[in-house]
Amino acid sequence: MLEFLRKHKNKIILPLALLIYGTIFTLNNTDIYFTAVGIFSPAEKIINGIIKDMEEYWYGYIFLVNTERDNLILRKKLRDSGKLKYSFEELKRENKSLKEFLSFKEKTGIKSSGASVIFRGASSESDTVFINRGTEDGITKNMVAVLPEGIVGKVVKVSKSLSMVYLITHPNSSIDAIIQRTRDRCVFRGGKSCKLKYLNYNADVKKGDIILSSGLGGVFPGNFPLGKIVRVEKDPSGFFLNADAVPAADLSHLEEVLILENPYHLEIEQLKKSSEQ
């Protein structure tokens, strides 16, 4: 038997590998692979921290050396106080974003918690990010990640201390939306360039119109900015308008996000409890 396998290994290796691929593909329904990613998260957190420190150092000091004007200001400030840290610019930015988060939290009234993006999907153009919060911090599937500028995505996989977020640009993402100005309904669909699907052919939409989440679907809360229209075109079939959109939030430089508790999920849980009683 072994002799036979050795002799014909070049012929049987591909079908065998495909069979193994098919078998392990069926395990996609379980959380086994995501748990494996979770094992790496402490190391990813450390590397992320090192990179952030280096960026902080770069933008807070080295980058400014080449900027004469900023350098002069820095030198003056250094002389004055003697205490200026390399991380001043970074802290200022962080402070600004925290302030924005705080006012955003108060404005929305939905329970939320902050999370840091610790790494992005490994493949090129992957539309997933991994955040440093998991079931331990009360994160569950279908919670929504947002920035003050707009919706970022939703949580699709959760482990103890790590969660995976599908960005709204993910090809699998479809969100029920409305155009802010005209109140026309459509579906905001992810992809390399986001598309608006099922937009009424006679809708008076134009470039620059803001797209909001409608709240239908039970995952994304309503009236949150999703993006804005960058191109509108009439479909030759005459049924719908074709429109391209860009996300409102800058998804390529994500560092911190707010995770919103799903209000619909809470309502469902409450209804379940009351029906049980």
Added chain:
Amino acid sequence: MVLMFFIFLFLAIFLQTNIFPSLLHTNIKPDIFLALTLYLSLFSDSSKGIIYGFLSGMVLDIFTEGAIGPNTLSLMTLGFFVGYIKSFVLLENIPAQTLLVIVSTLYQWILLFIYSGVFQLAINSISEITSFLFTQILLNIVSTFSIFFLFDFLKQKQSLKI
């Protein structure tokens, strides 16, 4: 070779998930997993390419979507085909290697687009895909030759020690 593969695989995870996105400030990044698969398929036992491709693709998929996906299939089959054709191409020929990187990148992404289509995902316009693939191919050529150079260097050092 096996130990080197696992060390580089480990490094590739951090490079692609954390370091490249921070350095390049774009979603397109060089594919170290593809480079590893190509090198090991070309310069090791022909039947091993498929195993290296399978492992590289699996890690790439898991660290992209937390599940097994098209990259496992594409890198696994690439490992097999490259191992199969290596007796017909000049291994040390730079243009041949460059062509191999281009063809491999195209193969990988064509398979991904087919997979996306099968699963009812959005397929984008040809111009967007072309510009994306062009950048991806350039980055892959650079990363592949860097990996080839590194592996050759480490192999030489190892043989000198022996």
